[in-house]
Amino acid sequence: MAWKWIKAIVYLSVCVTSAVGDDEEASPSKCADFNNTTWLEYRQATKLQVQYLLLTRKNANCASLFTQDCLNHTQKHTAYFNSSLPTKVIVHGYRALGSKPSWVSGLAQALLREEDVNVLVVDWVYGASFAYNLVVENYKEVAVQISVLINQLTKYGSTLESFHFIGVSLGAHVSGFVGTLFHGKLGRITGLDPAGPMFKSADPFDRLDSSDALFVEAIHTDSDYFGISIPVGHVDFFLNGGMDQAGCARSRFASMYGYVICDHMRALHVYMSALNGSCPLIGFPCSGYEEFLAGKCITCDDAFNGTCPQIGLLKNSGITATPLPNQEKVYLLTTASGPYCAHHILVELNVSRLDKTAEVQLILKSIGHPETELKLKLYTDDTRYKTVAAHPEQLCKIDSMQLINTGGRFYRQGDINFEYICISEIPQTRGMDPLCVKNIHIGRGVPWSHDFVQVC
Structure with a gap:
């Protein structure tokens, strides 16, 4: 229930540490990385472990650590965070083997090349590494902890509108619940193949939906397996119909990666390609994929006033129509390999x-x-x-x-x-x-x- 999470926010906000400094110079002895706590140590812990890594153009190759310590009330500051800049928040999803996501650095670097921003990476690997159903039970607590940090940063000059959450798989729903806690006032949420299992039939309160931010977009690439098949944003990009992606193996003899998660992770790689500006990746509104392939949906005149939505960082995906559409499905084709431009x-x-x-x-x-x-x-x-x-x-x-x-x-x-x-x-x-x-x-x-x- 909502009151439970509001109560948790009040409690946690008492002990969140400040993540920004004014004049203090940051001089980390080493670069921060994902938590290396062992699985056994985590199982013996008394609370969910969530930490935050900061990357900016000043420390693009050496992450700084944001920390919060409710027990000792210690404070650690970083001079890298600039509250006058937009902040991109990256939230990974389910980690079946407990390994850190290898793609985070590439996504962060692509974001920093495109814009002068703060990039906050949410590390909740050890809360995301149990049986999937148990991880789903914890995702709201992760969202609550993130919301505490966001609330603290607004006290140092950041605005809710300046936050752009980029959530991968289950991380998309974590991002959506953060948006729910802030009554949809976050600036933007991008869901990269939002997780489908246990969410397709969920109430919009419990999953990513268009009310979670001022603008919500989603990219669907595996809607028949690990991704969600229903539209969840203002605009939803269904790549190659949202299911089987060109270049992803379907053979039983293919590699484990190619057979299991290639489609699911394609949303992330296409998004990174779009950030690198290889070519515009635009979508066409249509009632279905077969109709799109049949050439029945070749303009964006009706839904978007002639301007097709584009994957990337354009404001509202380039949509100029007002009011914004809701759960508008758009389709596009990609090639089999990077940069996926078609x-x-x-x-x-x-x-x-x-x-x-x-x-x-x-x-x-x-x-x-x-x-x-x-x-x-x-x-x-x-x-x-x-x-x-x-x-x-x-x-x-x-x-x-x-x-x-x-x-x-x-x-x-x-x-x-x-x-x-x-x-x-x-x-x-x-x-x-x-x-x-x-x-x-x-x-x-x-x-x-x-x-x-x-x-x-």
Whole structure:
């Protein structure tokens, strides 16, 4: 119940230590790191252990430790924290093996390259390393302890609006409950594949939802296993439909990482790629993934006033519409490997009526990049087709297009006549017309190709 957590805040706020200093110079003897308490020591402890690591542009390569000690009332200060700057709070999730998350440094460095901010890393590894159901029982207590620190920092000049929580998996729900404790006044929460088990059917009070901050976004990459399948923010990015990610192994003989958590952790790696600015990763509002792939959702006019939301640090993900949407599902495609950047190519076909169903393979080529292959099935009762594909290069850098009439599996497919094939990039860029080829005739198993002469 809510009163229980409010009571805990009052108690803990009495003994939280100050995490900022004014004139004191920080001179750490060594860099701070995640807690190295052994599992047995933690089991014998009387309270949940949570500590905070601080990284700024002044100590980007050597974390400083924030501490709170309720028993001895000791204080440790750091001069690195600047209350006039925004603060990014990174919250990891469930750690099945009790190991520290290896990705934290990379995410922190990417944030610091993009903005001059305070980066606070929440270390609750040993509270996150038991059986999953037991960890879920403790996540609210972690949120309470974080809220105590945030409350203390506001007394030193920080504002609630200046805090941006980035929560991975279960850490997304920890972040959401911190937002609940502050009545949704935190500036922003980014959930990176928020955990699904034990949360999909939970009350919004008990999980991340759009009321937890002024702006809440989520990136979904494993909604059929470890991630949550329902929208939980103002805008929810479903990458490749939110489930099977390109490049993640599905074979039973794949590595444990590739088979178990590749999809789940892809949200984090795509987010880091977006921070590094490799290319814009934008989403398109649509009622479902199949409709998106069918080319039925190629603009952002209705939901977002023409500006598509973008993964990264743009204010409100670049959304300019007011009021903000709620639980708006947007879809985008990515490539199989970093930097995961994909340009969305709309392929439109007009086929002369067929006597039998046909199968064709369409290949888009850009020099120096992997080919984009599409397998299309053509039916006797339809002549027009649309599909959306992910290509590593923009439209003006597509060098050639190839078609192969692969034919039916159990019968010999005849020739196919395409009245036209057009490819265009979405959202459409002003001045960039579709690339179209007309009157194409291909026989079974005979490749047809066309070269484009384009200059970006």
